[in-house]
Amino acid sequence: MTHPAAPKASHFINGAYVENTAGTAIPVIYAATGEEIATVHAATPEIVEEALASAQAAQKAWAKMTGTERGRILRRAADIMRERNHELSVLETYDTGKPLQETLVADATSGADALEYFGGLAASLTGEHILLGEDWVYTVREPLGLCVGIGAWNYPTQIACWKAAPALACGNAMVFKPSETTTLCALKVAEILHEAGLPAGVFNVVQGMGEVGGALVADPRVDKVSLTGSVPTGKKVYAAAAADMKHVTMELGGKSPLVIFDDADIENAVGGAINGNFYSSGQVCSNGTRVFVQKGIKEKFLARLAERTKGAVLGDPQDEAVNFGPMVSERQMEIVLGYIEKGKAEGARLICGGERVDRPGYFIAPTVFADVTDDMVIAREEIFGPVMSVLDFETEEEVIERANATEFGLSAGVFTRDFTRAHRVIGALEAGSCFINSYNDAPVEAPFGGVKASGVGRENSKEAIKHFSQVKSVYVRMGDVEAAF
Numbered sequence: 097m098t099h100p101a102a103p104k105a106s107h108f109i110n111g112a113y114v115e116n117t118a119g120t121a122i123p124v125i126y127a128a129t130g131e132e133i134a135t136v137h138a139a140t141p142e143i144v145e146e147a148l149a150s151a152q153a154a155q156k157a158w159a160k161m162t163g164t165e166r167g168r169i170l171r172r173a174a175d176i177m178r179e180r181n182h183e184l185s186v187l188e189t190y191d192t193g194k195p196l197q198e199t200l201v202a203d204a205t206s207g208a209d210a211l212e213y214f215g216g217l218a219a220s221l222t223g224e225h226i227l228l229g230e231d232w233v234y235t236v237r238e239p240l241g242l243c244v245g246i247g248a249w250n251y252p253t254q255i256a257c258w259k260a261a262p263a264l265a266c267g268n269a270m271v272f273k274p275s276e277t278t279t280l281c282a283l284k285v286a287e288i289l290h291e292a293g294l295p296a297g298v299f300n301v302v303q304g305m306g307e308v309g310g311a312l313v314a315d316p317r318v319d320k321v322s323l324t325g326s327v328p329t330g331k332k333v334y335a336a337a338a339a340d341m342k343h344v345t346m347e348l349g350g351k352s353p354l355v356i357f358d359d360a361d362i363e364n365a366v367g368g369a370i371n372g373n374f375y376s377s378g379q380v381c382s383n384g385t386r387v388f389v390q391k392g393i394k395e396k397f398l399a400r401l402a403e404r405t406k407g408a409v410l411g412d413p414q415d416e417a418v419n420f421g422p423m424v425s426e427r428q429m430e431i432v433l434g435y436i437e438k439g440k441a442e443g444a445r446l447i448c449g450g451e452r453v454d455r456p457g458y459f460i461a462p463t464v465f466a467d468v469t470d471d472m473v474i475a476r477e478e479i480f481g482p483v484m485s486v487l488d489f490e491t492e493e494e495v496i497e498r499a500n501a502t503e504f505g506l507s508a509g510v511f512t513r514d515f516t517r518a519h520r521v522i523g524a525l526e527a528g529s530c531f532i533n534s535y536n537d538a539p540v541e542a543p544f545g546g547v548k549a550s551g552v553g554r555e556n557s558k559e560a561i562k563h564f565s566q567v568k569s570v571y572v573r574m575g576d577v578e579a580a581f
Contacts, residue, residue: 111296127193154297350506354384432481
């Protein structure tokens with residue numbers, strides 16, 4: 097019997113589901129049980145060609161529509177997503193293993209937020225008029241053309257919408273490749289956009305591994321690449337895009353600092369650390385996985401953290417009482433368990449967790465290491481799992497220097513009751529998306545993205561419009577032309 101989460105076909109191209117079983121089979125594994133619930137097939141060169149050709153053919157007419165007309169379609173898609181939030185959340189849970197308690201409020205809802213926000217902005221994308229005496233210049237904001245989106249596996253619905261919404265609002269077409277680990281949700285996004293009135297070909301989804309992504313990025317018809325992924329993948333894709341001078345947005349990984357001062361509200365600081373390490377079972381790129389705690393409250397903080405970690409309810413993620421799910425895949429679980437062993441071997445003090453949970457699926461208990469030092473592997477490398485490293489510090493100057501001593505720069509957080517210090521410290525931290533007395537909030541109205549190796553460009557907010565459009569300037573002379581001869 098076909099599983100209820102199984103898609104109608106592997107790809108969505110030119111307004112319809114498309115299948116080609118000649119492509120490599122990609123099993124869809126439910127992370128909570130390890131069972132295969134469906135199979136999709138990687139895009140063959142023919143499928144990739146069909147997607148790119150249909151996107152290129154549809155883009156010009158889409159760009160000619162008014163921003164108001166484009167926006168109306170995006171906002172209609174947002175409404176449909178909200179109406180179907182429950183079924184989309186169930187699908188997201190099958191796709192990722194994240195608890196339904198979480199997907200109901202964080203995934204399709206944030207995807208709908210993006211479609212609504214950029215749908216609302218679409219009509220406002222105007223140029224400007226610059227007066228120069230009698231002469232003048234006007235500017236026109238134009239779409240880039242054909243965009244490729246490459247998604248990560250932690251937020252498949254949200255990432256598809258975060259990329260599609262600004263791209264489409266600006267008049268671009270997009271071919272989107274989800275992660276091969278989470279292949280289901282982006283197809284639903286494409287289906288809903290089409291149902292909302294998006295012309296066929298404007299948003300297409302093709303499945304596949306790195307090879308398919310590589311073919312999309314290298315195609316000369318592609319004007320822009322937007323990737324969410326790891327730093328090593330980002331460097332490869334950035335280099336490939338640079339060869340053809342393509343525009344890029346890179347949303348990559350992090351090893352972000354969360355700095356907790358002696359005067360912080362302990363309960364809120366512990367809550368921030370839990371959100372910044374254990375939400376989505378730690379599979380969030382902006383996570384504050386280096387938790388610097390000032391020595392005066394260190395033991396109090398650790399005791400309360402250990403106590404509240406007992407509130408993690410593991411189980412069937414489709415049960416709304418469950419608040420902590422499995423790793424997305426067996427491979428990811430093995431990677432995280434490897435880091436936990438390194439932490440133990442390097443002499444970090446294990447406060448709680450530290451092992452695989454004895455049940456079906458890829459569960460790892462929420463893990464906290466204390467007495468972590470800056471040179472330990474668990475404090476330097478992105479783990480992408482439920483592993484928190486707690487480090488001690490004494491002075492503000494010292495913690496700023498240590499927090500910045502990393503190749504990454506995605507996020508940073510500060511907990512303190514001293515607001516002057518909060519702004520001063522955030523001002524000194526090298527990160528793109530920062531938090532004061534909070535962690536991991538990502539409203540569509542705020543720019544999201546990193547500095548240093550954590551990325552290029554920004555997603556969400558009006559900033560994203562700049563990354564999916566270009567400005568043409570036109571000089572108009574009202575008088576005669578002077579020339580040397």
